[in-house]
Amino acid sequence: MGTIAGVKSEKLHKEAITKLMLNMFSTTYEEGEVSWETTEKVGLGFVNDFIEYQDEKKAIRYNLNDWTLYICMDGKVDNKDELCKLLNVENSYDITDHLLICLLYYKFKNDFPGYLKGQFAISLYDEKNDQVCLVKDPIGLKQLFYYVSDTKVFWFTEIKQLKNSMPLEVNLSYIEKYLGSQPGAYADTAYNNLFRVEAGEIILIKNSKKITKNKYYSFPNNPLMYKDEVDYIERFRELFKIAVKRSIPSKPQQIGFSLSGGLDSSSIYSYANYHKFVSPSNAATFSYTFKNNADADETEYIKEVLRYYPSTKQHFFDCSDEWCFKGGLNTFGEQDEPYPLYGYSLSSIIPRAVRKSNIKVLVSGHCGDHVLMGNLNYLYNLLSTFQLNSYIKHLGIWREQYTLRSLLLKYSRRPKSINVKAPLWLKKNSSFNDVNQEEVCWDDQSRKKYFDGIVYQSGHEWVTQYISKQFGVETRYPFMDIDLMEFLLNIPVHLKQNPKYDKYILKEASKGILPDKIRNRRQKAGHSNLITKGIKKEWGGFQNHLNLEALESLNFVDSEQFQKTIKEFYMGKINNYSDIVPITRTLSAEVWLRERLG
Incomplete structure (x- = not known):
C-alpha cells in the first residue's frame, strides 16, 4: 500500500529537487509518514504506512563502509531468514527490509534482486557509482513507473504523482493497441516517455540518456516428478x-x-x-x-x-x-x-x-x-514426449467422462489455434488484425506463456x-x-x-x-447477468458517448458499427459475454480521451 517517488537530475540544485519531491507526494491518497532524502543529484522518498513491525525502524540512508546507499521500498521481503543466512547476519528486529536490500546490493551489486522473494517495488540510489536501480517483484504485485525527460528521470508509484511536475502527452499508439487487445502490464503506457517497470525487471539509471533494462527473473520450467x-x-x-x-x-x-x-x-x-x-x-x-x-x-x-x-x-x-x-x-x-x-x-x-x-x-x-487451472491437452504433451505408460493410464482415467474418440482425436493432438476476431467496429490496420491464440498444452513453452x-x-x-x-x-x-x-x-x-x-x-x-x-462443491455462482442489467440501467448515460467522437477523430473506429454491436447487447442478443470486454475498452478509451484531448 506504500507510495514511493524520486527524481534524478544533472542540472537541478538541491532546493529544486526538494520542491519536485513535495509535488509528487502532494497528489497521493496515501496516509502515513512521508520521508525523503535529497542529494545534489537525486531525491527519493516514501510514505511509511506502518503495516509491519519493522516499518517503525525503516531509514532511507545507509552507510556501508565507503558506500552510501539510499533506498525506498513499497512492499515487503518474504525470505528474510534465508537472506540473513546468505549474508551471515543475525535476523533481528534491527534488520529491516531496507537494510537487508542494501546489504544484498553491497555484496551482489546489480544482481541483488535475484535473491529476493516477496511483493515489492524498490528504488535504490548508489551515490558512489551515481546509479539508480528500480526493481519490481517477479509477479508485478506492486506498481512502479518512470518518466524520462531531456534532463531528468522521475519514478513513482502512481502516474498522478507526476502531474504537478511535468506535462504528459497521450501516447496514441498505445491507445490504438489498447482498443484491439486487453492491456498487459508491459513497459509502454498511455503517455509518451512514461514507462512501467515490468515484473521481474531491474532498470539501471545513470542519467536521462543512459538507461538500461534487464530481466532478473524468468519462469523456471522444471516439471516436478514425485514418486507418489x-x-x-x-x-x-x-x-x-x-x-x-x-x-x-x-x-x-x-x-x-x-x-x-x-x-x-x-x-x-x-x-x-x-x-x-x-x-x-x-x-x-x-x-x-x-x-x-x-x-x-x-x-x-x-x-x-x-x-x-x-x-x-x-x-x-x-x-x-x-x-x-x-x-x-x-x-x-x-x-x-x-x-x-x-x-x-x-x-x-x-x-x-x-x-x-x-x-x-x-x-x-x-x-x-x-x-x-488445467485441461485435457496435457494428454497431447504426454504422448508427444513419449511418456506412453502415463498416457495410456490417463486415457483410462478419463474414459468415464469422455469418449475414446474425443480423447484420441481432440486431446491427443496438438491443440488447434483459436482465431480471435478483431472487434468489428475497429478500422482495419496493422494494430487491429485477427490473432491466433494457442491453447495451453503444458509443454515448456506453453507453461512459460501461461x-x-x-x-x-x-x-x-x-x-x-x-x-x-x-x-x-x-x-x-x-x-x-x-x-x-x-x-x-x-x-x-x-x-x-x-x-x-x-x-x-x-x-x-x-x-x-x-x-x-x-x-466438495462443483459449481460456483456467476454474475454475467450484471452485464446486461448494467447496459439496460445505464443506457441513457451511454448516449453521449456512443458516437465515439474522440476515437472517430483519430480514425480508429467506425462508430455506426459500434452502436449496432452495443445495441445488440442492450436487446439481449448476446452470443458471447466476453464481447463486453472490447466494448468496455472502447467506451473507456473514448471517455478517457475526451478528458485529456478536450
Missing part, C-alpha cells in the same frame, strides 16, 4: 500454508478477508484460522450476497465457513441492487490510464468498507482460478491501483506467492484437473481444514 501423489499434496499443503502466512502482517492488527464462499477465498480464510495465523477477534470478513438473485448468491457457503471459523466482525453486503457500469462512465475518465473496469462500483464496495473499518490489509483469493499471461494480463496491477489503493487498502494475494505459483505450474496437470473434481490438489490438501460443503 501424496508427496505433491503434502508439498502443496506446506507451500499454501506459507503463502497464507506471508499475507498476514507481522504487526498485530485487524486483517480483512474477502470471503466469497468460493473455494479459493474460503481456503485462504480456513488455512489462516486453522493454523492460528489469525483469531476470531482480529480476522474480519467481507462478503457479497445477492438475496434477489439465487444464481449469484453464495450466502449458504459463506456462513458454512464462518460456522467452522467464526469471526467477531462479519460484514455482508447485499448487492442485489448492483450492476456493471453503475454510476455511469465517468470513472473511466478519472483513471490515470484507460482500463475496462466495468465492475468498478461492485468491486469498490469491499475496499471502501475495509477502509471504513480502519483495516489496512485485505487478503484476497484472486488468481486461484489461474494457477489451479505464467506470463498471469503476470501481465490477469489485471491485478490495475485493480490494485484504481480500486484498492484509492481506499488506502493493501490487497494481498496468497495464490500469487512466487513459490506456490512455480510449484503449481510445474506439477502434473491431472493434479489440478481431475475426473473426481477440478482444483484437485487444493481440495485434497484441505481435508480436515476446509468444510466439506465447500470442498
Whole structure:
C-alpha cells in the first residue's frame, strides 16, 4: 500500500529537487509518514504506512563502509531468514527490509534482486557509482513507473504523482493497441516517455540518456516428478500454508478477508484460522450476497465457513441492487490510464468498507482460478514426449467422462489455434488484425506463456491501483506467492484437473481444514447477468458517448458499427459475454480521451 517517488537530475540544485519531491507526494491518497532524502543529484522518498513491525525502524540512508546507499521500498521481503543466512547476519528486529536490500546490493551489486522473494517495488540510489536501480517483484504485485525527460528521470508509484511536475502527452499508439487487445502490464503506457517497470525487471539509471533494462527473473520450467501423489499434496499443503502466512502482517492488527464462499477465498480464510495465523477477534470478513438473485448468491457457503471459523466482525453486503457500469462512465475518465473496469462500483464496495473499518490489509483469493487451472491437452504433451505408460493410464482415467474418440482425436493432438476476431467496429490496420491464440498444452513453452499471461494480463496491477489503493487498502494475494505459483505450474496437470473434481490438489490438501460443503462443491455462482442489467440501467448515460467522437477523430473506429454491436447487447442478443470486454475498452478509451484531448 506504500507510495514511493524520486527524481534524478544533472542540472537541478538541491532546493529544486526538494520542491519536485513535495509535488509528487502532494497528489497521493496515501496516509502515513512521508520521508525523503535529497542529494545534489537525486531525491527519493516514501510514505511509511506502518503495516509491519519493522516499518517503525525503516531509514532511507545507509552507510556501508565507503558506500552510501539510499533506498525506498513499497512492499515487503518474504525470505528474510534465508537472506540473513546468505549474508551471515543475525535476523533481528534491527534488520529491516531496507537494510537487508542494501546489504544484498553491497555484496551482489546489480544482481541483488535475484535473491529476493516477496511483493515489492524498490528504488535504490548508489551515490558512489551515481546509479539508480528500480526493481519490481517477479509477479508485478506492486506498481512502479518512470518518466524520462531531456534532463531528468522521475519514478513513482502512481502516474498522478507526476502531474504537478511535468506535462504528459497521450501516447496514441498505445491507445490504438489498447482498443484491439486487453492491456498487459508491459513497459509502454498511455503517455509518451512514461514507462512501467515490468515484473521481474531491474532498470539501471545513470542519467536521462543512459538507461538500461534487464530481466532478473524468468519462469523456471522444471516439471516436478514425485514418486507418489501424496508427496505433491503434502508439498502443496506446506507451500499454501506459507503463502497464507506471508499475507498476514507481522504487526498485530485487524486483517480483512474477502470471503466469497468460493473455494479459493474460503481456503485462504480456513488455512489462516486453522493454523492460528489469525483469531476470531482480529480476522474480519467481507462478503457479497445477492438475496434477489439465487444464481449469484453464495450466502449458504459463506456462513458454512464462518460456522467452522467464526469471526467477531462479519460484514455482508447485499448487492442485489448492483450492476456493471453503475454510476455511469465517468470513472473511466478519472483513471490515470484507460482500463475496462466495468465492475468498478461492485468491486469498490469491499475496499471502501475495509477502509471504513480502519483495516489496512485485505487478503484476497484472486488468481486461484489461474494457477489451479488445467485441461485435457496435457494428454497431447504426454504422448508427444513419449511418456506412453502415463498416457495410456490417463486415457483410462478419463474414459468415464469422455469418449475414446474425443480423447484420441481432440486431446491427443496438438491443440488447434483459436482465431480471435478483431472487434468489428475497429478500422482495419496493422494494430487491429485477427490473432491466433494457442491453447495451453503444458509443454515448456506453453507453461512459460501461461505464467506470463498471469503476470501481465490477469489485471491485478490495475485493480490494485484504481480500486484498492484509492481506499488506502493493501490487497494481498496468497495464490500469487512466487513459490506456490512455480510449484503449481510445474506439477502434473491431472493434479489440478481431475475426473473426481477440478482444483484437485487444493481440495485434497484441505481435508480436515476446509468444510466439506465447500470442498466438495462443483459449481460456483456467476454474475454475467450484471452485464446486461448494467447496459439496460445505464443506457441513457451511454448516449453521449456512443458516437465515439474522440476515437472517430483519430480514425480508429467506425462508430455506426459500434452502436449496432452495443445495441445488440442492450436487446439481449448476446452470443458471447466476453464481447463486453472490447466494448468496455472502447467506451473507456473514448471517455478517457475526451478528458485529456478536450
